[in-house]
Amino acid sequence: MYPLHPxxxxxxxxxxxxxxxxxGEVVLRRRGGGPDEGAPGQDAVYEIIAxxxxxxxxxxxxxxRLLIRAALAALPADRxxxxxxxxxxxxxxxxAEAAAEPRWGRIAVVEREQAVIDWHRDGPLSAISAGALADPRSEIVHTDLVAYLREPGPAGTAFDALCLDIDNGPDWTVTEDNEGLYSPAGLAACKARLTPGGVLAIWSAQPSPLFEETLRNAGFTDVRTEEIAVARGVPDVVHFATRGA
Structure with missing residues (x-):
């Protein structure tokens, strides 16, 4: 577990x-703010612990936010x-980043924890997501992401971008079941859910050259990693890859 933000x-x-x-157990905590305070962006910080x-x-x-912006930028502008x-x-x-961009046509969010969904719909995290959840383009799918990707989807369920952030990354998973996402079988399932030329973007708490090689071996092209400096030390990264046309 890496240190908390200062x-x-x-x-x-x-x-x-x-x-x-x-x-397992999921917890929502607040740091800072008085008993009647706590809106994100003021002096309260909310944490999710698993x-x-x-x-x-x-x-x-x-x-x-970069996860979404860079995935959109990697798509053809005329799509x-x-x-x-x-x-x-x-x-x-x-x-919130996706809903703020009018270019996206459909925004689906897969979340397996009912608690997290509740914290956004009726809890403190609604300060971040209320507008996005009210957007008619948005939907929440309450299920496990790895299982969702591996199930054959009905017609029309392919995506132009998969932006995935379900754990700490390919080299360090909090939940053992999430390791399947970063495996060859998991990446094959991601590729099958992408349209030709579609973009896969995966957030990680640390760089992983080995995972870049795994992406290439899975048949993805234009594999790259972008680092985002953070105050706690090791940069966050986003791994990007493209399904061939």
Whole structure:
């Protein structure tokens, strides 16, 4: 588990919700803000903890937003109303970024934790995502991402971009089941869900040259990694790859 962002070093986080789900415990905590405060962007930071491991917080959403922006930029500019699948709702930065871009035609978010969905629909994280969830282009699919990708989709469910952020990355997963996403079989499932020329973007807490090679071996082209500097030390990264036309 990597250190928390300096803005979240308060030793007394407030637990707002704790749930036991099919994949273990998930917790929503708040650092900073008084008992009646807490809107993101003021002095409160919300954290999501899974099975005791810090996953993400609302202190800095640059890499989550880049995940969406760079995937769109990698698509042909003349592709009309591209569809994007966001893997993992998280704290909502990726969804908010997608909804703020009128070029996207369809925005689907796959999230397996009902607690996370509730925190956005009726809880504190709605301050980030309420507008995006109200967007008629947006939908939340409550299921496991790896299982969703591996199931044959009905006609019309291919996506122009897959923007995936469900764990800490290919070399360090919090949930064992998520390792399947980064495997050859998982990447084959991603490729099958992409339209020709579609873009795969995967967030990671650290660079992984080995994963770049895995992407190439899976048949993806234009494989690259973009680093995003963060205050806690090791840069976040986004791995990008393209399905051949």
């Amino acid at each position: 803005a979240t070093t308060d030793p007394r986080p407030v637990v707002l919700d704790r749930r036991e789900g099919p994949y 099975n005791g491991c810090f996953l993400m917080d609302t202190s800095d959403g640059r890499s989550e 009309p109303s591209p569809a994007v699948l966001i893997g993992g709702l998280g704290v909502g930065f990726s969804l």
